Amino acid sequence: MGQLVLASSSPRRQSLLKQVNIPFILRKQDVDESIITTQNPTEAVKQLAVLKGESVSLHDNEVILTADTVVSFQGSIFGKPQNKDDAFDMLTKLSGNIHEVYTGVMIRSENNKTVFIEKTEVEFWDLNEQEIMDYISTRDPFDKAGSYGIQSRGALLVKRIIGDYFNVVGLPIGRLVRELKKYSIYPK
Numbered sequence: 001m002g003q004l005v006l007a008s009s010s011p012r013r014q015s016l017l018k019q020v021n022i023p024f025i026l027r028k029q030d031v032d033e034s035i036i037t038t039q040n041p042t043e044a045v046k047q048l049a050v051l052k053g054e055s056v057s058l059h060d061n062e063v064i065l066t067a068d069t070v071v072s073f074q075g076s077i078f079g080k081p082q083n084k085d086d087a088f089d090m091l092t093k094l095s096g097n098i099h100e101v102y103t104g105v106m107i108r109s110e111n112n113k114t115v116f117i118e119k120t121e122v123e124f125w126d127l128n129e130q131e132i133m134d135y136i137s138t139r140d141p142f143d144k145a146g147s148y149g150i151q152s153r154g155a156l157l158v159k160r161i162i163g164d165y166f167n168v169v170g171l172p173i174g175r176l177v178r179e180l181k182k183y184s185i186y187p188k
């Protein structure tokens with residue numbers, strides 16, 4: 001059985017693997033995400049997952065896992081907000097509308113490579129200025145694509161979703177575990 005290496009600093013990705021009892025170790029990865037210029041969300045998350053995956057060293061018997069999540073709304077990609085104004089702008093645009101969350105995943109071993117994406121549609125309630133300001137003041141938006149966390153206080157913004165909830169949180173865990181079986185990695 002291979003050793004799974006999660007090359008991610010996202011606490012959500014770590015806790016999703018723990019939730020389903022997949023053993024893993026962590027390795028640091030720090031790519032400059034701004035070098036991706038495509039506005040196509042499928043391409044962007046694939047390229048970023050691959051960039052992250054190829055930036056870490058791979059030792060014997062290891063399987064590297066990396067991922068990238070973005071929000072896509074009317075042809076624009078929303079990553080993490082730079083500041084309060086940026087978060088306010090994103091949340092105002094998402095208010096009352098449907099957007100898509102894309103996560104790209106890369107799995108890599110010495111002899112094999114898998115890249116896939118998963119898409120989830122999310123509809124937001126109509127939000128007034130005060131609600132958006134109150135949410136920003138919790139600081140929940142700042143380390144998250146699209147400026148919200150569906151798994152935390154951002155749950156209050158969400159009216160409906162179509163697709164995998166866990167994909168929005170940062171890893172489409174059901175599909176991922178199916179893919180990991182091809183690398184002889186299984187839940188304990």
Ligand SMILES: Cc1cn([C@H]2C[C@H](O)[C@@H](COP(=O)(O)OP(=O)(O)OP(=O)(O)O)O2)c(=O)[nH]c1=O
Pocket residue numbers: 007008009010011012013029052067068069070071080101143144145146148149150151154168169170
């Ligand atoms: C939309 C949404 C995103 N997110 C998070 C998931 C990702 O951690 C983050 C998007 O940033 P990413 O660049 O995908 O990931 P990261 O920088 O946190 O971690 P790393 O690159 O080291 O793997 O947004 C939520 O936690 N909840 C949500 O509802």
